[in-house]
Amino acid sequence: MIIETVTILAGHDKQGNPEPSERVDLRPGDSLALVGPTGSGKSELLSDIEQAACGDTRSGRTILINGEPLTKAPSGMVATLSQKTNFVMDASVEQFILLHAESKGRDGGSLMAPLMKMTNSLCGESVSQEMSLQVLSGGQSRALMIADIALLSDTPIVLIDEVENAGIHKFKALEVLAGHNKIVISATHDPVLILMNNTRLVMRNGAMTALLYATKNERRHAENLKHMDDILMRAREDLRMGRTLEMQEET
Amino acid sequence: MKLVTIAGAPSAGKTAVTLHLIRQLDKDGKRSAAVKFDTLGTTDDQIYRERLGIPAIQGLSDYLCPDHYFVSNLEEACAWGKKQEVDFLFVETAGLCYRCAPHVKGVPAITIIDNLGGMEAPRKMGPALILADVVVVTKSDIVSQAEKEVFAHRISQVNKTARIVHVNGLTGTGVLHLRRISETWPEANALEGLSLRYSMPASICSYCTGETRIGKRFQSGNVEKLLLEENAA
Ligand SMILES: Nc1ncnc2c1ncn2[C@@H]1O[C@H](COP(=O)(O)OP(=O)(O)OP(=O)(O)O)[C@@H](O)[C@H]1O
Ligand SMILES: Nc1nc2c(ncn2[C@@H]2O[C@H](COP(=O)(O)OP(=O)(O)O)[C@@H](O)[C@H]2O)c(=O)[nH]1
Ligand SMILES: [Mg+2]
Ligand SMILES: [Mg+2]
Numbered sequence: 001m002i003i004e005t006v007t008i009l010a011g012h013d014k015q016g017n018p019e020p021s022e023r024v025d026l027r028p029g030d031s032l033a034l035v036g037p038t039g040s041g042k043s044e045l046l047s048d049i050e051q052a053a054c055g056d057t058r059s060g061r062t063i064l065i066n067g068e069p070l071t072k073a074p075s076g077m078v079a080t081l082s083q084k085t086n087f088v089m090d091a092s093v094e095q096f097i098l099l100h101a102e103s104k105g106r107d108g109g110s111l112m113a114p115l116m117k118m119t120n121s122l123c124g125e126s127v128s129q130e131m132s133l134q135v136l137s138g139g140q141s142r143a144l145m146i147a148d149i150a151l152l153s154d155t156p157i158v159l160i161d162e163v164e165n166a167g168i169h170k171f172k173a174l175e176v177l178a179g180h181n182k183i184v185i186s187a188t189h190d191p192v193l194i195l196m197n198n199t200r201l202v203m204r205n206g207a208m209t210a211l212l213y214a215t216k217n218e219r220r221h222a223e224n225l226k227h228m229d230d231i232l233m234r235a236r237e238d239l240r241m242g243r244t245l246e247m248q249e250e251t
Numbered sequence: 252m253k254l255v256t257i258a259g260a261p262s263a264g265k266t267a268v269t270l271h272l273i274r275q276l277d278k279d280g281k282r283s284a285a286v287k288f289d290t291l292g293t294t295d296d297q298i299y300r301e302r303l304g305i306p307a308i309q310g311l312s313d314y315l316c317p318d319h320y321f322v323s324n325l326e327e328a329c330a331w332g333k334k335q336e337v338d339f340l341f342v343e344t345a346g347l348c349y350r351c352a353p354h355v356k357g358v359p360a361i362t363i364i365d366n367l368g369g370m371e372a373p374r375k376m377g378p379a380l381i382l383a384d385v386v387v388v389t390k391s392d393i394v395s396q397a398e399k400e401v402f403a404h405r406i407s408q409v410n411k412t413a414r415i416v417h418v419n420g421l422t423g424t425g426v427l428h429l430r431r432i433s434e435t436w437p438e439a440n441a442l443e444g445l446s447l448r449y450s451m452p453a454s455i456c457s458y459c460t461g462e463t464r465i466g467k468r469f470q471s472g473n474v475e476k477l478l479l480e481e482n483a484a
Contacts, residue, residue: 103404
């Protein structure tokens with residue numbers, strides 16, 4: 001199924017009052033951040049999208065695909081990634097990729113190199129084909145999962161629930177997914193990641209309360225924040241590797 | 252009343268998923284009851300009663316073959332359900348071995364399997380999986396998207412016609428699909444004369460009647476031996 005638009009039609013907040021934001025339209029390549037305090041309903045909204053709600057969930061929202069509600073189970077529409085996701089399979093990275101490709105009827109051999117390259121562009125410590133899935137670090141696993149979703153899973157929608165602490169190049173991850181013409185929706189508390197999305201939806205008390213677009217000023221701000229984030233990352237990496245910060249230039 | 256059989260390995264998430272489905276149905280004003288068939292003991296019926304306040308009973312096979320006990324009591328369970336004046340009766344089974352399936356022709360059949368049993372699990376599970384109308388896959392929240400996709404593909408290889416639905420047994424995400432499918436289920440008519448989807452084994456040896464000792468001397472009835480050379484002689 002070719003997706004042209006995904007629409008979220010408002011339902012109600014936790015008390016049953018109508019949601020201030022009436023609809024949100026998304027197109028392939030769009031990325032949307034869900035922002036809001038703990039308990040504001042970010043995960044609930046992700047769950048509504050995952051199930052293609054038809055006014056039949058707690059929030060009363062309806063999800064339209066190409067303007068129509070989905071009546072049949074929309075299997076294969078949505079890929080999910082969260083803090084809790086792990087590999088449970090006992091296999092090497094290579095076997096894993098071949099197995100996934102086979103289940104999709106695709107040639108794993110020719111996908112291997114680009115997938116490994118993308119994985120390694122997303123995390124600090126490099127991943128090789130022979131490694132067992134079970135020895136991968138949190139960051140390495142997450143990087144492989146993201147590259148695999150971008151290149152192998154043919155789902156047009158990707159839902160991400162709080163993966164910012166996984167030790168991956170998070171901005172690049174977002175670019176990679178949106179760049180493969182997916183609709184990426186992520187619940188996140190990370191300021192830089194929030195600003196990396198073209199739009200952000202403010203959640204409060206279970207309701208979509210405002211849809212904000214990053215302004216020019218904010219974009220400039222984001223560059224600064226990103227720079228600070230890079231410094232922090234580098235310092236973290238140096239300290240973790242047992243180096244001192246003496247060699248780093250002060251910025 | 253719609254009757255539904257639910258099968259799956261212990262801890263696959265049968266009760267968790269059924270609880271979520273019953274809550275969904277309740278929102279549409281549909282009432283449910285539950286029967287739990289098990290072997291030696293269960294608290295599932297209590298869980299259904301306490302968490303949802305619905306009528307629920309248990310049937311324990313104890314010293315009998317759980318599969319045979321189940322099929323011998325299905326009619327009675329259904330009659331009990333009708334007395335509760337409910338719209339849905341869920342029959343959750345556990346303790347049935349992989350040789351058998353509790354599913355009955357003409358009665359909607361759900362089999363629940365989790366993502367953690369390994370990629371060979373769908374091939375190992377036998378008739379309970381192969382003959383189900385709906386296969387519910389749980390615990391997708393803790394495995395990678397790729398593993399979830401490969402696992403679903405493996406299920407579709409052994410059961411080409413089943414609807415495969417992913418449900419998170421903890422949060423209930425995905426249970427909407429099941430509720431939508433439940434609208435297509437037929438009302439339960441008289442069970443008498445309906446057939447099991449897969450026949451049950453002849454189990455009429457001395458161990459069926461309580462024998463516990465090992466050795467040829469204690470074995471009688473329907474006994475078959477491994478085809479080893481020593482035995483053939
Ligand atoms: N519109 C709504 N109507 C009713 N209940 C809701 C609604 N939105 C959210 N809830 C409920 O509120 C609770 C908190 O929501 P949720 O888990 O989505 O928050 P969150 O924003 O993801 O929080 P965190 O940042 O801690 O992950 C959940 O139990 C959820 O089911
Ligand atoms: N993480 C996770 N746990 C689950 C899921 N479904 C069920 N569980 C847990 O698995 C355990 C067994 O579930 P239960 O419903 O009792 O299994 P049953 O024996 O098949 O009825 C419980 O602790 C559930 O909370 C799921 O989708 N994800
Ligand atoms: Mg959340
Ligand atoms: Mg149970």
